[in-house]
Amino acid sequence: MSLREKVKNYLSKNPFKGYFKRNRLRPPGAVTEERFMELCIRCARCIEVCPYESVKRADLFDRLQIGTPYIYADERACYLCMLCPSVCPTGALDPKLKEPEKVRMGLAYIEQDKCLNYLYVKDENAGGTQGFATICSTCYNTCPYTDEAIRMEQFLLPVITDKCTGCGICVEKCPTDPKSISIIPAGMGNEDLAGLYYQRSRKNFKKAEEAEGYSGDDAIKKKMSIDTAGEKPEFKFDYETTDKIDGWTE
Template sequence: MMKAHHSPTPRGGRRWFLHHSGVLALQAGAVWALLMGLLRLRIPDGTPQGARPALGIVRPPGALEESEFLATCIRCTRCADACGVHAIKLFGPVAGSLQGTPYLDPIGAACNMCLACGPSCPTEALMPLDAVAEVDMGIAVVDDRLCVSINGTGVCGACFTACPLRGKAITQGIRNAPEIHADYCTGCGLCEQFCIVDERAGVRAIQVSTNRLWDGIAV
C-alpha cells in the first residue's frame, strides 16, 4: 500500500512501470489477504456467536437461500430497526462473514410475523411477504424428554396457546402433548418463547430448528 511520495525512479520508462505495477500488485495482494482473512474468521468450533449449534441460524421472514442471502445482505441494520418486537438481532464481528447479518433468537423475543422487515430491506435479501402463510423460517421441534405433557409430569399446552396458527401448526394430543405440522409451522418461535420448561442452558422443550440449506448443507 505504500508508495514513496518521491518515487526513486524517474517517471515513465521501463523501471518506473515495473516499480509501479509491483506496488499495485502488492497493494492488491495485501487487501485480498486482509479481506479473505476477515471472511475466514470464525470462533473455533465453527459456530458463530448467537447461533444455536444443533438448531442452526434462524433468519427473519422472507430470507433468501443462505448463500444468496449472504451475497445480497449489505449488513445495514435496517431490518433490526424495523422489527417491532426486537426479535431480530445482528451477529457481531466474531461471526466472521456472518457479521452484521440478522438472526432470530426466539427465547428472548419471538417473531410476531408483522412482516415489517421485508419491505425495510434495501436489497431484497429479505423478500417482502404479503401473508403470514408465506413465512418459512424454520420448524418447531419438540424434545420428548423435556416436554411435561409428553414425559408425563404434567399437562401444559402453553405452546398450543402461544401459536399464532394454533390448530394448524400445532395440534394437541393426549394430555395436551403438542404435535407439529410442518406444512403450517412458520418457525416464528412464539412456542419456544412461552414454553414453561426452562433448562439451565436456556433450552426449552420446544425449539425452532432452521430448515435452511447453505449450498445443500443444513446450516
C-alpha cells in the same frame, strides 16, 4: 500435537461452519443462506423497523456473519408483523412476502424427553410410578396458528405440522428449563424432525434415487460444475453514493 489433532482443531475453527443453529433464525422472507450472505449489506433496516425488537445483529460469536440480522427465538421470537421484508433494499428478504402464514423460517421440534405433557403421559402409561402431575399447553396456546401449525393429540400431546412458520413464539414462552421445544432453521438438515415430516423427506429421497438422479460424489461433482456467475439484481437505493471519499487516495 499429532497431525490429526491439528487438522481437527483447524476444521473446528472454520468460520464457514455453524451457519445453522437451533433457535437462531433469519428474518421472514430470507433467501437461501448462501444467497443471503451475498445480498445482505448489513444496513440494519430490518432491525430498526421491527416493533418487537426481535431482529438482532449477529455478533463476534457468529464469525463471518457478524452484522447480519438474526432472530434468537429463545430470547425474543418473531411476531410476524411482516414489516422487515418490505424495507430490505437488496432482496435478501423477499419483499413480495406479505402473508405471515406463508413464512417458513424453520420448523419447531418438540423435545419429548423434556416436554411436561409427554413426560406426564409416559408416566401415566407406566402406572404413574414417577408421580408427574404437571401438564402444560403453553406452545399450543401461544402459537398464532393453533390447530394448523400445532395440534394436540390425545388432548395432551403437542404435535407440529409442516404449516409451522418457525416464528419461535412457542420457544420463547416455553416454561421448562431447558426448553422443551426448539426451532430448526430452514436449510438445516436434522433427523430430529421425525414422524410424518421426516418420513416424507425420506420418501422423496428414495424417489430421487429410483429416478436415477445424482447422489453422493456424483451430486457433488454436478453441483461443482454449475456456473453460479450471472447478473446481480439492480439495487435501488434512496440515497446517493460517491465514487470517492475526501481524504482517501487510490
